[in-house]
Amino acid sequence: MWRLNLIKEISDKGKWIISSDVAIVIADKYPKAQQHFLVLPKADISSIFELTREHLPLLEELHLLASNIVEVRGLQLKDFNVGFHAEPSLERLHLHVISQDFVSSCLKKKQHWNTYNTELFVPYEVLRDKLKAENSYQRLSPDVIHALLATPLCCNQCDFKPRNLPLLKEHLEQHLQNKSGQNNCVIYTKIETAKDKINKMDAKEKNEHIKEQIIQNIRNELKKKINDKEHILIESDQAVVVKADYPKAQYHFRVVAKADIADVTKLTVDHLPLLDHMMDLAVQIMEKQDHLPSRNFRIGFKADPFWDRLNMHVISHDFYSMSMKRIKHWNSFNTELFMPFQQAYIMLSSEGAIEPISEEESEKLKLQVPLHCNQCDFESPLLLSLKAHLYTHWQRKEHERGIKKQTDSIVKLLDEVKLDDNAQPLPSAISEGQSQQEVSTENVYGPPVNMMNQANINNPFRGTPPRFGIAAAAPPQRPGNPFVNAPRHQWPGNPFARAPRPQQKVYPYGYASRPQLAGNHLGPPSRPYGIHRDNMQPRGPMPPRFSPAPANTVFASFNQQPRFAPNNPQNQRPRAPKQQQNQRPRAHNPQQNQRPRAPNPQQNQQNPPQLTYNPNQTKFRPKHKPTPAANAGQPAAK
């Protein structure tokens, strides 16, 4: 029973700071100020309601100990409140000795404040006099207690009346920092000035004005980031890359445009070069992530953005983060609310504009359940179970990543040996290789980042306060069923088999690194060109983007080709291989076997099909029909 917690606390003599024959002083377990002590009688007196005149000597003794503890700490009693709670919640009479600063992380609720700063706090002298006069202390009525708990906040050192507790706490800290605070209270002055302005408006106007102003201020925050040099990871003349304030995955960045463009729906065909440039920055920030291939990232725009500035998300697809707290957080990245970069790019180049998603549709998508895992067939109506499930994916990926790190270090060693067949490996090279492996192993098998281990060096977001203690849970399995890991529609004899759900619109191409141009304002190449980090195969020099590749160029993988120039025949290319996560066996369709498949005319064309955008297959409708000029093969970018 939690009401007995205090009695348990004093049973541990180690917690006694001062004691006498009749009383004990301990520190409050959850101090509400810089100094907060409790003085308790050794006798089993439950509360102030049991006290009579007979207890006056005991009360005096309690007060004496109170002044002792203050004296012992080298402080003055006048800076303390000494008294009892009118409605105590813990058993055993206890006298609070609390400093008047009220600066403490344990002061969390308005009612905490009001139990010390209204009539709910009974000073020692008041109780003493009451007992002398009436021989008892009467309980306050529940209504009175309720009203006192709801008393509007007011600073105990000046007449500042804050709107909420955090503002009061901030204000109290200023008092503490500057004891002569009343005259120099910056916050107080600022709020008073704002109040004066608002007071001149009528009530309705006032409410709307305040709300609008607050929301606008929040929306503007992203604009401020552009000038916040301290938090910019990469900067160019057109955009900056910043870490997402509330990352929704292990790696989550925003590429924010410097131009005053509110969101993706305000883009026109003239902005295609800007988009291409933003993708360049996205590639750079992905390259900086340790041994994380670009295919593990999702890049795109929120279709229903909140911030008042065009920003492109670069987010790892683990979605493993403490900030993923709401269903709408998940759906904003895993439904049509997220517009992949390529889709935006193609819509702009073919249609000239992107129409905003309707409010009704947006609300529906935000709350859509069940939530589907983005890496397998798992689904759940609960975000918490999905998060636990995502953790299992994350763990496996981290393991693979660690193995790749080790392989990379071995390849590096072998490569160095190749330079001179007769050369002996340097002891330094071996020790370097070993140390790298050790580090890798530690990272692979260490506790997961972001949720479990704030100290992990791989966690770019360490420092975020831990919140969830979610245990890892394996995806649901059926014992004895050999198809446990197969999609549900493949289970034999399943009368409720369904076809695989439509693939989410995931950006299908991994963005591989490209060599940086000499004199590029974004800096020198991050590693020697020649061996690609992801496939570890030697490749030839890259052709300049959007210009014909030399006839003898052999592309080691799809990823190494130039990304976008849809209208340039040189860049028309076969579809990228599907990522493993999206490879689901097609459901059995008997109709397919009834007649031979019609030949696909596109397969016989000399050039592979060009990427096309079908407005009927998406909820993002173009603002207007494409003009003939838009289809005439004008260069889309650069």
Add this chain to the structure above:
DNA sequence: GTTCTAGAAC
């Protein structure tokens, strides 16, 4: 007494 969380507030 605290912790947790849905829903309101900003």
Add this chain to the structure above:
DNA sequence: GTTCTAGAAC
């Protein structure tokens, strides 16, 4: 978009 708070649970 997050923060704040009241009320339930312990």
